[in-house]
Amino acid sequence: MLQYNWDLLFISLILLKVLGYMEDKLVTLAILTYTKAQILKNVLENEGIEAHIHNVNQIQPVISSGVRVRIKESDLPCALKITESSAWLSEGIVGEKTPEVKxxxxxxxxxxxxxxxxxxxxxxxxxxxxxxxxxxxxxxxxxxxxxxxxxxxxxxxxxxxxxxxxxxxxxxxxxxxxxxxxxxxxxxxxxxxxxxxxxxxxxxxxxxxxxxxxxxxxxxxxxxxxxxxxxxxxxxxxxxxxxxxxxxxxxxxxxxxxxxxxxxQFGEVRKIAFLTNFDQRDLIAFEVFFEAWKAFHFSVSLIHLTELKDKWNEIKLAGIKEYFSRQYPGLEIHHDVVMSDNLLKGLDKYINDNQIDVITLTSYKRNIFARLFNPGIARKMIFHSDTPLLVIKD
CATH class of the missing domain: 3.40.50.620 (HUPs)
Structure with a gap:
């Protein structure tokens, strides 16, 4: 971290102020998340430094990746001293300036x-x-x-x-x-x-x-x-x-x-179960999955979990298997409908019986109420499975 000659900086700023060369304008001390900006603002104000929080995104203020903590230019030396001497603030300010990769x-x-x-x-x-x-x-x-x-x-x-x-x-x-x-x-x-x-x-x-x-x-x-x-x-x-x-x-x-x-390592994986609910997004997710992991050698079992017997489940799953076999001719693909009144237990039994190494499924984007009151199978399996879980995002 840079070291400052504080006495020289104070004297220079005072001289500039006296001579009229420096207006007491606002300058940005840091760009932080709102919570951390609020902490820094309170720390500064407890030290007698007036601080303001301004949104970075002025066009859509509600949608902001961060806020600016702004202070008077004449207070900058004192503020820098405070942030430099504070273990948390120095860590936080440095840690939040990483640019987002596109x-x-x-x-x-x-x-x-x-x-x-x-x-x-x-x-x-x-x-x-x-x-x-x-x-x-x-x-x-x-x-x-x-x-x-x-x-x-x-x-x-x-x-x-x-x-x-x-x-x-x-x-x-x-x-x-x-x-x-x-x-x-x-x-x-x-x-x-x-x-x-x-x-x-x-x-x-x-x-x-x-x-x-x-x-x-x-x-x-x-x-x-x-x-x-x-x-x-x-x-x-x-x-x-x-x-x-x-x-x-x-x-x-x-x-x-x-x-x-x-x-x-993934190179030791031989059998992967890919769960599908016959959603169109599963087809896209399978393509994403295969392109990302095609360097490895494994077979795939297409699995549909259900509590009730329905002949159309078998027909639809066989159709998906046939489609994937044409799309990925070098990939060994099987398909099974797993029927059980307890889906997690039924899946566990299938995994053990067929020596499945990795379970793959698609996680659909859901709102917070759906996540709270109807947790997805991926979340349930985190706590109920000893098999690695690969979750592809839609």
């Missing part, structure tokens, strides 16, 4: 929480990156007292010294944890357990699913790989809930890897 990139995003299932996701991600020369992005999202205090339970944010000290401790710990993870990965690369691919470590502060979605929107990775615990855990873990939320809301393909998955 097209899908050869990047693989892996959110990590330093757990065993995070390492399983890393194994998949690094091996996949080796196959097509992609870059791996390891993202960790952490909470701080400043962030949780700013959530909208009141109009006023109280900036406390003990919160600042707690934040410094948290940031120091997550940096240390990320360094430990990086060192572990480097050791695995050195011992040939992982391939030597380009990777970066990124820290973000906030709510995990929100920051993962925001970062994915900025970077446009080709896939997000997330670790989960699987169905045998007694508690519904945080990372599973985060993964389910990312699957629901992300516009990027998501690969969820349970901790006890017996293989470490």
């Amino acid at each position: 097209s899908t990139t050869k990047k693989i995003l892996i959110p990590v929480d330093f757990s065993n299932y995070s390492m399983k996701a890393c194994e998949f991600g690094f091996n996949l990156a080796k196959e097509d020369d992609s870059e791996v992005l390891l993202l960790h999202v952490y909470f701080t007292p400043l962030y949780t205090s700013s959530l909208p339970y009141g109009d006023v944010f109280n900036y406390q010294i003990n919160d600042e000290e707690s934040t410094k401790t948290i940031i120091k710990k997550v940096h240390a944890d990320l360094n430990t993870l990086s060192n572990s990965i480097n050791e695995k690369i050195k011992s040939k357990e992982l391939p030597n691919v380009k990777y970066s470590c990124i820290l973000r502060e906030g709510i995990p699913e929100e920051e993962i979605l925001r970062y994915a929107k900025e970077q446009r990775p080709k896939v997000i790989i997330m670790g989960t615990r699987g169905k045998n855990q007694k508690d519904i873990d945080l990372i599973g809930s985060v993964t389910a939320e990312v699957i629901d809301r992300s516009r990027t393909t998501v690969l969820a890897i349970p901790e006890n998955t017996p293989f470490k």
